[in-house]
Amino acid sequence: MIFKTKRLILRPWEEGDAECLYHFAKNPKIGPIAGWPPHKSVEDSLYIIKTVFAKKETYAITLDEIPIGCVGLLIHPDGNHYWGEGSAELGYWIAEKYWGRGLVVEASKTIIKHAFDDLDIKQIYASYRLENSQSKRVLEKLGFKYYTELENTNYLGERFREIAMIKEK
Structure with a gap:
């Protein structure tokens, strides 16, 4: 599917996006705060496009035809094991x-509406690291409410705390 907002087009990732993805995703300010390592090569980015970004309901956020970020839903049982049937997990990042x-708010609103209207999702969860005030603010603007605090492990095996929030239909 392709979604259009006032400023953006949300579309599936394409293999040809690998170089652009690498350009933005190699930035150490992007991935680690979201729990993934900075990309190390165009090939690394291509692998992510073919695997992680190939999941249903995962979209490139494009501005002027340039992929500048990602927004998506992991629908149960693909999402976090804490969430149950009829639920999805919202994830996003932007260069x-x-x-x-x-x-990100604009793109996420579109995906949330799609989840509730077209996918019969009853609740959407999202989480952010305690130190990620920008992500917290995005979720607040989207109308998410506090759900619980979690302990998680990143790609380096380091433990961290995060806040899970919920938005219900």
Whole structure:
């Protein structure tokens, strides 16, 4: 599917996006705060496109035809094991150059509406690391409410705390 918002087009990732993805995802300010390592090569980014970003309901956030981020839903049972039947987990990131413009909120609103209207999702969960105030603010703007605090492990095996939030239909 392809979704159009006021400023964005949300579309499936394409193999040809690998170089652009690498350009943005190699930034150490992007991945680690979301729990994934910075990309190390275009080939690394291509692998992510073919695997992680190939899941249903995962979309490139594009601005002027350039993929600048990602938004998606992991639908039970693909999401976090804490969430149950009829639920999904919202995830997103955007290139640092585009922070503070409301683009993640705009993209996420579209995906949330799609989840509730078309996919029969009853509740959507999302989580953020305690130190990620930007992600917290995105979820607040989207109308998510506090659900619980979790302990998780990142790609390096380091433990961290995060806040899970919920939005119900």
